[in-house]
Amino acid sequence: MTEMKIDPLELTKSLIKCQSVTPEDGGAQKVLSKILKGLGFECNELVFEDSESPKVKNLYARIGNTAPNFCFAGHTDVVPVGDIKLWESEPFDAVERNGFLFGRGASDMKSAIACFASAASQFIEKYKSDLGGSISLLITGDEEGLAINGTKKLLKWISDKNETLDACLVGEPTNPNNLGDMIKIGRRGSVNGKLVVFGTQGHTAYPHLADNPIHRITKIISAIIDSNLDNGNEHFQPSTLQFSSVDVGNSTTNVIPSEATANFNIRFNDNHNLKSLEEWLKNTIRNTGGIDPDQFELSLRLSGDAFITPPGELSNIISDSVKQVTSRIPDLSTTGGTSDARFIKDYCPVAEFGMVGKSMHKTNECVKISDLEQLTQIYFLVLERFFKKI
Numbered sequence: 001m002t003e004m005k006i007d008p009l010e011l012t013k014s015l016i017k018c019q020s021v022t023p024e025d026g027g028a029q030k031v032l033s034k035i036l037k038g039l040g041f042e043c044n045e046l047v048f049e050d051s052e053s054p055k056v057k058n059l060y061a062r063i064g065n066t067a068p069n070f071c072f073a074g075h076t077d078v079v080p081v082g083d084i085k086l087w088e089s090e091p092f093d094a095v096e097r098n099g100f101l102f103g104r105g106a107s108d109m110k111s112a113i114a115c116f117a118s119a120a121s122q123f124i125e126k127y128k129s130d131l132g133g134s135i136s137l138l139i140t141g142d143e144e145g146l147a148i149n150g151t152k153k154l155l156k157w158i159s160d161k162n163e164t165l166d167a168c169l170v171g172e173p174t175n176p177n178n179l180g181d182m183i184k185i186g187r188r189g190s191v192n193g194k195l196v197v198f199g200t201q202g203h204t205a206y207p208h209l210a211d212n213p214i215h216r217i218t219k220i221i222s223a224i225i226d227s228n229l230d231n232g233n234e235h236f237q238p239s240t241l242q243f244s245s246v247d248v249g250n251s252t253t254n255v256i257p258s259e260a261t262a263n264f265n266i267r268f269n270d271n272h273n274l275k276s277l278e279e280w281l282k283n284t285i286r287n288t289g290g291i292d293p294d295q296f297e298l299s300l301r302l303s304g305d306a307f308i309t310p311p312g313e314l315s316n317i318i319s320d321s322v323k324q325v326t327s328r329i330p331d332l333s334t335t336g337g338t339s340d341a342r343f344i345k346d347y348c349p350v351a352e353f354g355m356v357g358k359s360m361h362k363t364n365e366c367v368k369i370s371d372l373e374q375l376t377q378i379y380f381l382v383l384e385r386f387f388k389k390i
Helices: 008-016 028-039 106-126 151-160 213-226 274-286 313-326 369-386
Strands: 042-050 053-063 069-075 095-097 100-102 134-140 167-170 182-184 189-198 240-247 259-268 296-304 331-333 350-352 366-368
Touching (some): 008 100, 008 369, 028 053, 028 106, 028 134, 042 151, 053 151, 069 106, 069 369, 100 106, 100 369, 106 366, 106 369, 167 313, 167 369, 182 313, 189 213, 213 240, 213 259, 213 274, 313 369, 366 369
Parallel strands (some): 069 134, 167 350, 182 331
Antiparallel strands (some): 053 134, 095 100, 100 366, 189 259, 189 296, 240 259
């Protein structure tokens, strides 16, 4: 085991400079693997692919061979930069300016990976004679993409090797405004839906000879948005349904189209699952006047179920560490979009805590440089508390 002090700022810069727009890796995982190997981690660099989606590079690194195994999960892939003319500096140059570090992936979430590696190096140095268990990192290059050849397959690979994860901290940017604002202890589920309503094409001057699906789909949309899925519960906000497009593919002004399509997304709490949502939608559609079963087609695709890790040991460890460093008591939340925690929750208790997320996915993405040191301290204390060193 080599003694090595990892500077979270310098490692974040090195990772940002790797142009790892999903599904490209840009050398980011090689940078991280080299650092971790220097600390004594056994690093497994794994590529998963299939016929329907691009290959993805993933990394599983572990030090120690005894239980418990504390895992840090994250992703080195980033979203595209968008309009580069709107950036004040090159998005992959990792530029320091006015106390902030700018670059694509600065917030989401290369900085958190660097902070955890730094915290692990400090923990290993302090407790190298007895870590108290194992530390691992589960890093994917597919979180911002299809999420097919990333965390999901990496977790199965780990399980097939008879390795167990006892707890997991995901480094997604969870804080709305200040470091220490929020820990995510769960996530809402997400379903993407497509509704096709059928009619009969005809001339707009002779509507009695046609059957306009636009009129029918607007009734259905109104019925759905006027319905209330639920009022939320102790840990989740109310479920929501939002239509994202309505289209008939018709540019002709005097033709009634033969069908109309609406796309939508449901963000749902743990009162629901895919089956119950499908039943609710079909019942709502059928109860709309004049809609017969053969006049519509509904298809749903589940991105992830709602889940929660109830407040307890893991959230307490993170919360106490956050409070010690920042003097803030973080909210325990389930808000926001999906993350790879939706896969990890099937293997072990999981919670999320990382950087401030105000700039994630935006132009001029950035993190406060002073937050890098604070997040490193928080992660170090999490390790100490988990392995009962304090």
